[in-house]
Amino acid sequence: MDNQVLPPVSLSELQNLSNRADTVMNRLRDRVYAPGSEKKLELSFNVRSAAEMVGRSEKLIRDAEADGRLPEPQKDPETGRRTGYSLAEVNRMRKVFGTLPHRAPGDPPLVMAVQNFKGGVGKSTLVTHLAQYFALKGYRVCVIDCDSQASTTAVFGLNPDVDVDEDEDTLYPFFRHGGPATLHYALRATYWPGIAMIPANLGLYDAEYEFAARMARDHTFVLDKLRDGVESIQDQFDIILLDPPPALGMLSLSVLRAANALLIPAPPNNIDFASTAHFLKMMAATLGEISQHGGARSYSFVKIVATKMDDQKSAHVAIKRMMDAVFPHDVLQSVLKDSAEIDNATANLKTVYELTGPARRTETHKRCRAYLDAVGREVETLIRKTWPSHHSDLRKEGIL
Template sequence: MSEMILPPVTLEELDLLSTRANTVIDRLRDRVFAPGTAKSLDLRFNVRTAAQMVGRSDTLIREAENEGRLPEPEKDEKTGRRTGYSLHDINNMREVFGTLPHRAPDDDALVLAIQNFKGGVGKSTLVTHVSQYLALQGYRVCVIDCDSQASTTSVFGLNPDVDIDEDEETLYPFFRHGGPQDLRYALRGTYWPGIALIAANLGLYDAEYELAGRMARESGFVMDRLREGIDSIRDHFDVILLDPPPALGMISLSVLRAADAIIVPTPPNNVDFGSTVHFLKMMSSTLNELEQIGGAHDYKFVKVLATKMNDGKSAHVAIKRMMDAVFSGDMLQSVLKDSAEIDNATANLQTVYEMTGASARTETHKRCRAYLDAIGREVEILMRKTWPSQREALSREGLL
């Protein structure tokens, strides 16, 4: 037998490669997760923007401050000028003026999954930006990170390897036999007013084996375990966003059974579009099989969203045109375009909505923000259409 041109890679060399990779990750996290600090939201809004967000005039806001119904905004110690309103202040104004957009008590919170079995399609980017857009509008949002890669958890300021205990703070205990009976144990506040998080880390991957083992051992239908857990907390929120793993596994199937609605992010290229076609086929056949065991499960809406769109690439334009024709009314009208702003924000474990200062005043940032706002508005309208109490308001706005 002739010798190989390339020498074999030994386990010791793989261990060394893994150690070097961990060193790089540690340095990145040391830069982002400074010891003893917590991520904070530095957004401030002037009175004109506050009035638009609250739905009342700036005159009414000033009057409420003068009358003591609202606290006056903080002032700079040196200049004495107002520093602007925080999102917490905005929500306090909404409460005083009665303009919080919370669902009516008889409406159900929407459980929305951003799902595709292929990675790299913009799933976590959508979850983080849509959740923050809705929080800016005043909705009560819960984000459940179901992906052991924990990208969403990291963006919300938590180091998955240090800050999260998979035995107490992720979905993993809930999926175990004899685990907690509701999800309240895992809920945690975030630095974003109005957003709660159930975090993830690598240990959540063990839940795949736990669920598979329970399927084999138990007579009950464990695929609805996540849905039952969400039912235990949904009264506290207007929308619950699920970020599942990019694979057809037990957790992904649980997400499909738990969700009321699905958005499928799809970049307009041949590989990703083909993967989405396979995803939809697999989802349909798998749900049909699960229906035979656990009963029917319908969705309030299923929409496809073009992501990472580059208008300068003719192939992207052609495939997007084909997607519009094939999926017709099932496509979201808005598009998430390929943007360096998202890449720059992600590199610092941020979102575009968190960027402040000079970087938030560039034309590139404004264009990217417009794309994200358009997606958020469309999701918000779809969410409101699932609430019977919104029928009259939506009709007045010409949205029905």
């Protein structure tokens, strides 16, 4: 048997490996991003669903269409039946009937980071689905992708390598010396009514180096620059979701400083939950240390949400039970269970909320949608509790 020592791998061979990986990624992107096409929201709601979303009866909607307060609905030329309402049309109904759930001018915008220093815990899955859940409810949402991997950017229909310029479209210019004074330059509308976003791409990784260089000279610039940027645009939105990189770096620390609420995804397995425990310890220690330079930060709420939960695995059930016992007031009651529906949608750069046609009628889809809706409702309630203008309605609903 030949015990020949393995030859060293040269830089040129590493470059060849990188080039081949690029070939695979380009083929995948060609499959997902059709040339010259833009991602569109194909959701449609019948009059019953629209009435439930708007909070008014079908009759009131028909009356408003008849008297001109709402436009005549589109109808199938053969059957004469309504073809359905888009989300934009549902929001128009909400505006006419005064049922948009926007915060009042005196309510603080909710800036929530979905954060864990470990990758693969469902961070971007939560961000994209929560953003779309809130949009379906009629809120004004902004998603800021702070992760150079740009998974959230891709789900919202942008090819990070083609559609996003790090020198013009991402957070990177804002962090550079002499960069823009606000984040308005990077805001762009998405195909989802009610959702704007600031995208990311791999070039954002360079911001970490920029931060490291500036940290030695000016702590407050690094710590609170993102917070200043968020404050420059927050009046336009009810909810701002921050998707940070899964690492303890300058960008992640900036996100922690910019947010006023935290949602921590934590799969109930030994390795991932151990990482979450380390994250909480590191976060507390790090925030305590940097508060000496930039002042202390507090949060409206900090909640842990169990993700990728599998009821068929006894270890998952045991760890989730322990989480509930140790963190009785800090863990969401709702659980985001492991679902092939999410994996299949993500493989096509979609979310479960975007699926249409027969895919929406399967039992698997209905179960997954129920998990997502439950998490969304619980987080929505936490957010509404931070808005004084919503307290009266929350009391009527028996929540306060």
